[in-house]
Amino acid sequence: MFTGIVAAVGRITTLTPLGTDSNAGVRLTVAAGGLPLADVAIGDSIALNGACMTVTQKTDISFTVDVSRESLNCTVGLDAPGEVNLEKALTLAERLGGHLVSGHVDGLGSVQRFEPVGESWELVILAPQSLARYLAYKGSVVVNGVSLTINSVSDSDAGCAVSINLIPHTIEATTLKHLKAGSRVNLEIDLIARYVERMLSVTAAPSKMSN
Numbered sequence: 001m002f003t004g005i006v007a008a009v010g011r012i013t014t015l016t017p018l019g020t021d022s023n024a025g026v027r028l029t030v031a032a033g034g035l036p037l038a039d040v041a042i043g044d045s046i047a048l049n050g051a052c053m054t055v056t057q058k059t060d061i062s063f064t065v066d067v068s069r070e071s072l073n074c075t076v077g078l079d080a081p082g083e084v085n086l087e088k089a090l091t092l093a094e095r096l097g098g099h100l101v102s103g104h105v106d107g108l109g110s111v112q113r114f115e116p117v118g119e120s121w122e123l124v125i126l127a128p129q130s131l132a133r134y135l136a137y138k139g140s141v142v143v144n145g146v147s148l149t150i151n152s153v154s155d156s157d158a159g160c161a162v163s164i165n166l167i168p169h170t171i172e173a174t175t176l177k178h179l180k181a182g183s184r185v186n187l188e189i190d191l192i193a194r195y196v197e198r199m200l201s202v203t204a205a206p207s208k209m210s211n
């Protein structure tokens with residue numbers, strides 16, 4: 001589990017194919033930037049742009065992860081060298097500064113607008129129509145691993161447009177500063193919304209008590 005509070009901006013430095021066919025994944029080497037790795041063990045989870053990955057090797061300043069072709073097909077930002085938002089898995093001793101995040105990308109959104117408004121920035125993302133039911137005014141959404149609050153939603157045949165306000169700190173501390181109209185982003189819906197939908201969609205069978 002994660003919080004969606006980015007701890008550091010790292011950089012994918014190298015990609016090594018894990019096979020020769022079209023279904024092969026890649027091994028990424030990631031420079032950790034300001035993310036401390038002293039407490040990270042092999043097998044631990046680190047979120048890269050909101051996608052949970054398992055550490056397979058590490059040094060004091062970098063780590064490697066293996067990314068399957070399925071994960072590459074369902075995400076953006078993990079298939080080329082460049083900056084990535086990093087967050088280590090949550091422990092029970094930490095504050096939950098964002099919201100509960102699983103690190104599983106639910107879909108890809110497209111940036112419609114990214115413009116300064118006063119001292120902040122307005123980010124408008126068109127989410128797939130399949131995710132519209134989970135997106136709500138003042139609800140939470142994860143964009144490239146960053147926990148954000150939705151200011152407005154607008155539904156259309158093309159999808160669900162969500163407007164988000166980014167404060168200067170978020171711009172400074174994450175890779176969202178590099179977004180522009182047309183950029184694709186990883187989206188994860190709110191975990192609680194996922195369970196609420198499941199509870200409402202399933203008719204409970206009568207319970208059977210044993211004597």
